[in-house]
Amino acid sequence: AMPRVAIIGLGGTGSYVLDLLAKTPIREIHLFDGDTFLQHNAFRTPGAASLDTLQRRISKVTYLQEIYSKIHKGIIVHEDYLHEDNLDGLQRFDFVFLCIDKGNAKKPIIETLQARNTPFIDVGMGVDVVEGSGELIGICRVTACTTEKRNHIKKRISLSEAENDNIYARNIQIADLNALNAALAVIKWKKLCGFYQDMEREHHSTYTINVNQLTSEELA
Numbered sequence: 001a002m003p004r005v006a007i008i009g010l011g012g013t014g015s016y017v018l019d020l021l022a023k024t025p026i027r028e029i030h031l032f033d034g035d036t037f038l039q040h041n042a043f044r045t046p047g048a049a050s051l052d053t054l055q056r057r058i059s060k061v062t063y064l065q066e067i068y069s070k071i072h073k074g075i076i077v078h079e080d081y082l083h084e085d086n087l088d089g090l091q092r093f094d095f096v097f098l099c100i101d102k103g104n105a106k107k108p109i110i111e112t113l114q115a116r117n118t119p120f121i122d123v124g125m126g127v128d129v130v131e132g133s134g135e136l137i138g139i140c141r142v143t144a145c146t147t148e149k150r151n152h153i154k155k156r157i158s159l160s161e162a163e164n165d166n167i168y169a170r171n172i173q174i175a176d177l178n179a180l181n182a183a184l185a186v187i188k189w190k191k192l193c194g195f196y197q198d199m200e201r202e203h204h205s206t207y208t209i210n211v212n213q214l215t216s217e218e219l220a
Contacts, residue, residue, distance in 0.1 A: 002025060002026050002027035003026050003027060003094035003095055004026070004027055004028040004030070004092060004093050004094050005021060005026050005028070005029050005030070005093060005094065005095045005096070005097070006029075006030040006031075006032060006090070006093045006095075006096045006097070007021070007029065007030070007031055007032070007096075007097045007099060008032045008033075008082055008096060008097065008098050008099065008100060008109060009032070009033055009098065009099035009100035009101075010031055010032075010033040010035075010060045010061055010064055010099070011033075011035075011041070011044060011060075011099065011100075011101075011178075012044030012045070012174075012175060012177075012178030013099045013123050013125065013178045013181045013182050013185075014033070014097065014099030014100075014182075015041075015044070015045040015046060015060075015064060015178075015182075016045075016046055016175075016178050016179045016181075016182030016183070017097050017099060017123075017182040017185060017186060018031065018064055018068060018075075019046040019068070019182070020182060020183065020186040021097075021186065022068040022071050022072040022075070023071065023072075026074070027074050028074035028075075028076055029068075029072065029074060029075050029076070030076045030077075030078060030093065031061040031064060031065065031075065031076070031077050031078065032061070032078045032080070032081070032082055033059070033060045033061050033078075033079075033081070034059070034079060034080045034081040035059065035060045036057055036058070036059055036060070037049070037053070037054070037057070037058055037059065037060045037062075037063040038054065038057075039054055041060060042054060043173065043175065044174075044175050044178055045064075045175075046179075047067060049063070059077070059079045061077040061078065061079055062077055062079065064077075065077045081105070082105075082108075082109055083105070083108065084108045087108060087109065087112045090109070090112055090113060090116070090118065091116055091118075093118060094118075094119075095118070095119055095120065095121075095189065095192075096113055096118060096119075096120040096121075097120070097121050097123070097185060097189075098110070098120055098121065098122040098123070099123050099182075101124070101125075103157070103158040103159045103160045104159065104160060106122070106157065106159055107159040110122070110145075110153060110157065110159070113145070114145065114150060114153070117147055119144070119145060119146045119147065119192065120144075120145050121142060121143065121144045121145075121185045121188060121189060122142075122143045122144075122145070122153075122157050123140075123141065123142055123143075123181050123182070123184075123185050124140075124141040124143075124157070124158075124181075125138060125139070125140050125141070125177055125178070125181055126138055126139050126141075127174060127177070135210075136174070136209070137209060137210045138174075138177060138208075138209050139206050139207065139208050139209070140177055140180055140181040140184065140206065140207045141156075141181075141204070141205070141206050142181065142184045142185045142188055142204070142205045142206075143156045143157055143203065143204045143205075143218075144188055144192065144202075144203040144204070145203070146192060146203065146220070148201070148220040149201075149203045149218065149220040152203060152204060152218040156204050156218065177209075180207065181207075184205060184207065188205070200216045200219055201219055201220040202216035202217060202218060202219055202220075203217075203218040203219070203220055204216075204217040204218035205217070
């Protein structure tokens, strides 16, 4: 049977994950996000949102469903955040992409997925400003958890309250990093599916901008 996949968090990176998944023959793509689609989201999301669309103040997931239903029939929206009271719905997924920046919100989700042996990929991005030059530095991270390898999650994914995220909030023109982070995550998923060959079987990978370095760690 074709898999059912969930994307939790449809911000910059999650919306690019959707863009790539919508072009694959999976049965269903479930979108979980309680946010309204606002101007700053439009600059981090694939495509081009019109002023009319922004003025409708619809949810992010409804906006994305309207677009991607043109190419994929199985896009299902959930206009809410996942928290301890509504995690039961996670049991029906074959794979989950976790694209939220708040570590404390991830904790119950990750614990639930691990308890059910549901494989997932968690993405993350850290961006900072170099004092003096004003240039941005940053790292994109892709961490996979599968039945083969899962003992690295606590070490590799921060489950505490997100650190001060003001740089990311102010500098909205980094959709390229969102797109790269999403592409690396989807490539890893396609390796896990047997679509691409996977010789390293890494479960943790980082791309560091200023030294142009891509790492493979936590090999299974």
